[in-house]
Every structure is written in structure tokens, then in C-alpha cells.
Amino acid sequence: MAEGRWGESIRTDLAHEANELAMQRQGQQIPGVQTQAERKGPTEVTRVLIQTPEAGTALNKQPGYYVTIESQAFRGRDKDELESAAQVVAEEVRGFIRGLNLNDEAAALVVGLGNWNATPDALGPKVVEKVLVTRHLFYSSPPEKRGGLRPVCAISPGVLGITGLETGEIVAALVQKIRPQFLLVVDALASRSTDRVGAAVQLADTGIQPGSGIGNKRQGISPHTLGIPVIAMGVPTVVEATTIISDALEQMEKEKGPGMPGARQPAAQSARKAVMNRVLHPFLRDLIVTPKEIDVLIQDLSRALAGAINIALHPGVTPEEVFRYLD
Numbered sequence: 001m002a003e004g005r006w007g008e009s010i011r012t013d014l015a016h017e018a019n020e021l022a023m024q025r026q027g028q029q030i031p032g033v034q035t036q037a038e039r040k041g042p043t044e045v046t047r048v049l050i051q052t053p054e055a056g057t058a059l060n061k062q063p064g065y066y067v068t069i070e071s072q073a074f075r076g077r078d079k080d081e082l083e084s085a086a087q088v089v090a091e092e093v094r095g096f097i098r099g100l101n102l103n104d105e106a107a108a109l110v111v112g113l114g115n116w117n118a119t120p121d122a123l124g125p126k127v128v129e130k131v132l133v134t135r136h137l138f139y140s141s142p143p144e145k146r147g148g149l150r151p152v153c154a155i156s157p158g159v160l161g162i163t164g165l166e167t168g169e170i171v172a173a174l175v176q177k178i179r180p181q182f183l184l185v186v187d188a189l190a191s192r193s194t195d196r197v198g199a200a201v202q203l204a205d206t207g208i209q210p211g212s213g214i215g216n217k218r219q220g221i222s223p224h225t226l227g228i229p230v231i232a233m234g235v236p237t238v239v240e241a242t243t244i245i246s247d248a249l250e251q252m253e254k255e256k257g258p259g260m261p262g263a264r265q266p267a268a269q270s271a272r273k274a275v276m277n278r279v280l281h282p283f284l285r286d287l288i289v290t291p292k293e294i295d296v297l298i299q300d301l302s303r304a305l306a307g308a309i310n311i312a313l314h315p316g317v318t319p320e321e322v323f324r325y326l327d
Contacts, residue, residue: 011240013189014202015048015066018059021192030058042081043071043088062222064206067092074235074301075198083323086304086311089201089233090319093184093312096203096231102181104315107135109180110154111171111221113187113208115162120237120290123188123298123305125156130306130326132314148316153178168219175226182229184313185221186305190288191236192243197290198297201235201305208232233309235301237294241287 012018022030029035032055036047048066050056056063069089073081100106110131112124131154138151157163157170175183185208191197207222207230223230291297303326310322 011190011243012192012236013234014068014191014196014200014236015050015059015061015204016046016068016202017192017196018061019048022058026058030055033059040088041084042073043069043085045069045088045092062206064204065096066206067096067203068200069203070196070200072199074201074304075297077296077300082300082304083307083319086308087319089203089305089308090311092203093231093233093308096205097182097312099205100182100229104148104150105138106181107151107153107179108313109174109178109183110152110309110313111183111185112154112156113167113185113221114156115159116156117162119294119298120288121159121188123235123237123301124186126298126302127186127305127309128154128156130302130310132310132317132322132325134314149314152313153180166219168221168225171221172226175228180228182231183221183226184231184233184309186309187232187234188237189234190238190240192239194239194244194247197236197239198294198301201233204232205229206232208234233305235305237298238288238290241289244289 012021016035019030019033019035022033032050032052034047034049034051038045046068048068050059050061050063050066053063069085069092071081071085071088073085076082110128112126112128114121114124116122116125131152132149133152133154134149135151135153138149155170155174157165157167160166163170171183171185187208189202191200205223207220207225209220219225221230221232307319307322307326310317310325311319
């Protein structure tokens with residue numbers, strides 16, 4: 001969760017956004033943070049490498065490697081564009097897997113975090129429904145019949161309020177029992193930008209903290225807690241109401257005439273904080289906003305992410321076969 005909310009903090013699960021906010025505060029590149037941006041067609045890929053604990057503290061993120069893939073195709077209804085953006089995500093996931101130095105038959109466990117009864121939080125379970133699971137077939141088939149498939153199993157462990165069990169406890173027990181060689185964890189995230197809600201995918205090698213996007217503190221699912229590599233995949237599906245209002249106030253200040261305090265000047269920032277704290281914060285501090293078309297958005301995103309996962313995990317399967325399977 002990145003510092004900067006009026007009176008407290010602006011919540012964001014995206015390292016790219018946390019870096020933007022930190023640079024905004026300090027007016028310079030954060031020492032120990034390396035960034036790189038590139039475009040792949042209409043898709044923008046931003047890489048953030050947090051190298052030191054001090055840099056992690058500045059961004060309020062674990063040191064590690066984060067990749068953000070942004071495309072409005074994720075929010076559009078164009079099937080071809082969505083599949084093209086999903087293939088960019090698949091390439092990036094493959095890059096994470098290659099970095100683990102594992103062979104193509106290394107077993108993977110896909111975990112879909114979230115509450116299937118709450119649509120903005122149902123992304124993980126919806127993705128798991130579409131993942132091509134092969135572990136039950138892989139070990140009973142001769143090598144020549146495996147067809148370039150990796151042993152993959154998947155689970156949606158639910159949330160504490162439904163199961164009475166910490167998600168991290170369930171995942172740790174599964175890892176101990178079935179011993180996958182790496183995890184791929186999918187979850188809904190929180191953003192500080194309405195433009196990125198439903199339009200950005202973050203990948204990270206640091207694991208994930210279930211519920212952190214809405215302020216809950218839960219047992220982490222990470223290489224540190226599980227002892228195996230964890231690739232985290234998430235899409236922001238919510239944003240705080242206070243963030244939307246503060247952005248609107250900032251935009252109004254930017255459009256003021258000459259001589260008026262600019263949006264980034266201390267006087268303007270102080271005035272905005274005072275308004276947020278005095279009038280809005282008592283009523284809206286816990287209000288989380290999601291798009292009205294979230295049902296359709298989650299369906300499209302789950303198909304795109306499941307497609308990316310299936311392409312990345314199974315080297316013998318083509319994108320055309322994957323998306324035909326999902327149809």
C-alpha cells in the first residue's frame with residue numbers, strides 16, 4: 001500500500017504506481033529502483049526492479065521484480081485485441097518461468113485467490129475455472145503421449161469468511177502435500193488510477209498478500225513463506241472513492257488560470273488535503289469503487305488471463321488451440 005492518501009495513504013497494489021507516487025513526492029528517481037518501459041503494439045510494458053530493502057520501504061513493496069502490462073484491450077470487447085494482449089501477458093509469464101531455470105515438465109500449482117460471491121473479487125476463481133489442468137493425466141501417461149503439456153493443478157481456496165481458514169494456511173498445506181515446483185497465484189488488486197482499473201496486469205516474483213488491496217492483513221503467499229518460487233498475477237478491479245475525488249480536485253487546480261497555485265505546489269496540496277480530511281474522509285474513507293460493467297469485465301479478463309496462463313505453462317499448446325479450448 002503506497003503512502004500518500006489524503007490524511008493517510010493512497011492504496012495501490014501496483015509497483016509501477018507506487019514508484020510514480022514515490023518519485024512525485026521526492027522529485028527524483030528512487031535509489032535502488034530500476035525501471036524500463038517498452039511498447040508491444042498497443043500494449044505498454046513497464047518493468048520495475050526493486051533492488052534494496054530501503055527502496056522497498058520507499059515504495060512500500062517487497063524487493064523484487066514487477067512487470068505491468070497495460071492495454072485498453074483488456075477493457076474492450078474486441079476478441080482479437082483481447083487475445084493479442086493476452087499473448088503479451090503469456091510472453092511475460094514465460095520470462096518469469098525461464099528465470100526459475102526449471103524444465104518444461106516442472107509441476108505448477110495455480111491458485112485463484114478471492115471471493116467467488118463478490119464479483120470484483122472473483123477474478124482468481126474465474127481464472128482457475130478456465131485453466132487447463134493436466135496433473136491427473138500427466139503422471140499416468142507415457143512420455144510420448146504428453147504432447148508438450150506441463151503437470152498443472154489448480155485450486156480456488158476461497159476466503160477466510162467462507163472457509164474459516166487463512167488462504168495462506170490452505171496453500172501452505174497443499175504445497176507441503178503435493179510439492180509443486182512453483183506457484184502461479186491470481187488475484188484482484190487495487191489501483192490508484194481509474195485508467196488502470198481492468199486495463200493492467202501486474203506480474204511479480206515476490207508473491208502476494210491476500211486482501212492487502214482493501215486494507216486486510218492476511219498471511220502472505222510468497223517464496224519466503226512457502227519455500228518455492230511464486231509468480232503473482234493480478235488485475236486492479238477497484239479504486240478508492242477518495243482517490244477519484246482527489247484526482248478530480250487536482251485536475252480542477254491544473255486548469256486554473258495564471259497566478260493560481262498549481263496542483264503540485266504545496267499550497268494547493270495542503271488545501272486539497274484539508275478538504276479531503278474535513279469533508280470527505282469521514283464518510284468515504286472505506287468506500288471502494290468498481291466499474292458498473294464489472295460482471296462483463298471479470299468474464300473477459302478471466303478468459304484472457306487463463307489463456308495467457310495456459311499458453312505460458314504448456315509449451316506444446318498454440319495460442320489458437322488455447323483460445324479455441326476456452327470458447
